[in-house]
Amino acid sequence: MSLSDRWRKHLDELRSQGRLRTLRTANGVDFSSNDYLGYGTLRLTAAAELSRSGAASRLLRGQHPVWDEVEAALAQWQRAEAALVFSSGYLANLGLLRTVIRPGDWVASDARNHASIIDGLRLAKGQRFVYRSLGGLDQALDRARRRGLPGRELFIVTESLFSMDGVPAPLESLVDLARRHKAHLIVDEAHATGCSGKRGRGLVGAGHFTGDVLATVHTGGKALGVPGAFVCGSAVLRDYLVNRCRQFIYTTALPPAVGAWWLDAIERVIGDDEGRERLHANAGLFREALAERGVRAPGESYIVPIVLGDDARAVAAAARLQAAGFDIRAIRPPTVPDGTARLRVSIHADHDDATLRRAAAAVAEVAS
Ligand SMILES: Cc1ncc(COP(=O)(O)O)c(C=O)c1O
Numbered sequence: 001m002s003l004s005d006r007w008r009k010h011l012d013e014l015r016s017q018g019r020l021r022t023l024r025t026a027n028g029v030d031f032s033s034n035d036y037l038g039y040g041t042l043r044l045t046a047a048a049e050l051s052r053s054g055a056a057s058r059l060l061r062g063q064h065p066v067w068d069e070v071e072a073a074l075a076q077w078q079r080a081e082a083a084l085v086f087s088s089g090y091l092a093n094l095g096l097l098r099t100v101i102r103p104g105d106w107v108a109s110d111a112r113n114h115a116s117i118i119d120g121l122r123l124a125k126g127q128r129f130v131y132r133s134l135g136g137l138d139q140a141l142d143r144a145r146r147r148g149l150p151g152r153e154l155f156i157v158t159e160s161l162f163s164m165d166g167v168p169a170p171l172e173s174l175v176d177l178a179r180r181h182k183a184h185l186i187v188d189e190a191h192a193t194g195c196s197g198k199r200g201r202g203l204v205g206a207g208h209f210t211g212d213v214l215a216t217v218h219t220g221g222k223a224l225g226v227p228g229a230f231v232c233g234s235a236v237l238r239d240y241l242v243n244r245c246r247q248f249i250y251t252t253a254l255p256p257a258v259g260a261w262w263l264d265a266i267e268r269v270i271g272d273d274e275g276r277e278r279l280h281a282n283a284g285l286f287r288e289a290l291a292e293r294g295v296r297a298p299g300e301s302y303i304v305p306i307v308l309g310d311d312a313r314a315v316a317a318a319a320r321l322q323a324a325g326f327d328i329r330a331i332r333p334p335t336v337p338d339g340t341a342r343l344r345v346s347i348h349a350d351h352d353d354a355t356l357r358r359a360a361a362a363v364a365e366v367a368s
Contacts, residue, residue: 018311019332028327029355031345034222036195036302037275038350054253059242062253070262071230077266078201078218079210080232084241085262087251089190089219089229090116095247096186096215096231097157098123099240106144107155108137108183110169112162115335117188121157134173141181154183155214160203161191164336164344166303168192168203175212184214191303194223194269195279224269226261228254279349282356286347289360295367302347305331306367307340314341317366324362343367 001009014020056062067085074083086092097120101107105126109117121128129144131137137156144154156178158169171187178185187209189202197206200223204216215233220226231241241248269275283302290297290304297304308314314330321328321343332341343363347356 018315028322028325029351029359030348031321031326031328031351031359033327034191034346035225036223036279036346036348037225037269037272038348054255054258056252057249058253059249064253064256064259066256066259066263067253070259070266073263073266074218074230075232077199077270078205078216078232080216080234082235082238083230083232084238084248085254086229086231086248087254088227089188089217089221090119091247091251092217092219092229092231093117093188094120094123095241095245096217097121098247099245100124100184100186100215100237101126101153101155104149104151105153105155106148107157108140108144109156110158110162112165113157113159114163114188114190117157117159126155134170134177137174138177138181141177141183145181154181155186156183157186157188159188159190161189161196161301161303163191163303164305164331164342166297166299166301166305168299168301171203171207171209175207175209178212185212186215186217187213188217190217190219190222190229191301193218194272195276195302199270200272200276220262220265224262224265226265227258228262275349279347282349282351283347285353286345286351286356286360289357290364293361293364293368295360295364297345304345304347306343306345306363308342308367309339311341314343317343320366321362326359326362328359328363 011020054062071083071085086095093116101124103125107121107126108129108131109121111130111132129140141154156174158174161168174185187204189204192202194200196203204210204213215231215237218230220228279302286304287297295306297306308317311332314332318328318330328343328345330341331344336342
């Protein structure tokens with residue numbers, strides 16, 4: 001069978017399971033993107049003079065001074081020793097995990113973690129353990145520590161706000177477990193960066209855990225509205241990544257203009273307490289309007305999952321919402337566990353009250 005035939009066969013199987021995805025142009029009021037603070041639609045003029053290609057890896061000609069400025073600003077914002085920009089959050093997770101975790105090490109990953117973490121851990125080749133409870137994690141850490149060969153390092157990897165569930169990770173307990181078992185904690189802040197904590201630092205900063213984590217991963221493409229991502233950690237971690245991280249080394253630098261966007265975004269997000277307040281207030285309003293109609297959604301955040309269970313039901317519900325002018329998408333397995341297909345509503349700071357109420361009414365209608 002040719003490669004094309006193999007791919008076609010797989011696509012046919014997905015189609016018959018109702019799991020075939022197609023690219024769809026955005027339409028209707030945005031309730032699906034991660035542009036939480038509404039920055040994605042702003043114009044950035046400072047970028048114009050820097051608009052040239054990234055041209056090469058940052059280890060070659062791709063290193064533009066703007067990145068030093070950006071990384072210094074990111075480290076200062078996050079109160080970290082150092083920061084390193086990656087081309088995307090997917091690459092940041094792959095690169096960080098693959099570089100830091102060596103074969104022979106042991107790593108625990110929350111069952112709800114994003115695909116980029118799962119793929120990073122596959123590349124890393126450490127011994128993996130997927131945890132579903134803190135009790136299970138505690139026992140597994142204990143076993144791993146007692147059975148460990150000399151030199152084996154233990155890691156825990158989690159998102160700080162789970163992207164498909166809208167609930168926060170139990171960071172305080174994870175910090176405590178990591179401390180007790182001498183494990184390293186890595187936190188992906190993709191959906192919290194800009195939206196939570198003082199100056200929008202995220203949930204690690206909000207909990208005052210910055211000194212307790214090995215590294216945090218932050219994406220630009222969500223609340224910050226800029227391409228790329230960054231990793232925060234110690235200066236030596238940064239140097240190690242610059243020297244050993246294939247996902248940083250073997251790829252073209254982002255264009256310097258993107259660096260100017262970053263500087264603009266960092267300044268804006270630090271000062272945007274009002275946006276964060278609106279975002280959280282809007283999430284509260286939407287959730288309350290759903291609850292009034294008898295619809296329960298887990299969590300309290302601006303990511304509002306309405307679990308419908310069946311794939312086809314979720315797809316049909318999303319189609320009805322889209323036809324009514326709300327761009328709300330169905331999330332199906334394997335992104336979420338089997339039997340938990342859902343509508344994922346992404347609340348933004350720039351949604352107005354009336355639109356939120358209309359959207360909640362429409363969601364309640366299709367969910368009942
Ligand atoms: C938790 C999490 N980490 C990482 C990523 C990847 O980020 P990016 O879109 O910048 O590749 C995503 C994107 O959806 C995410 O939700």
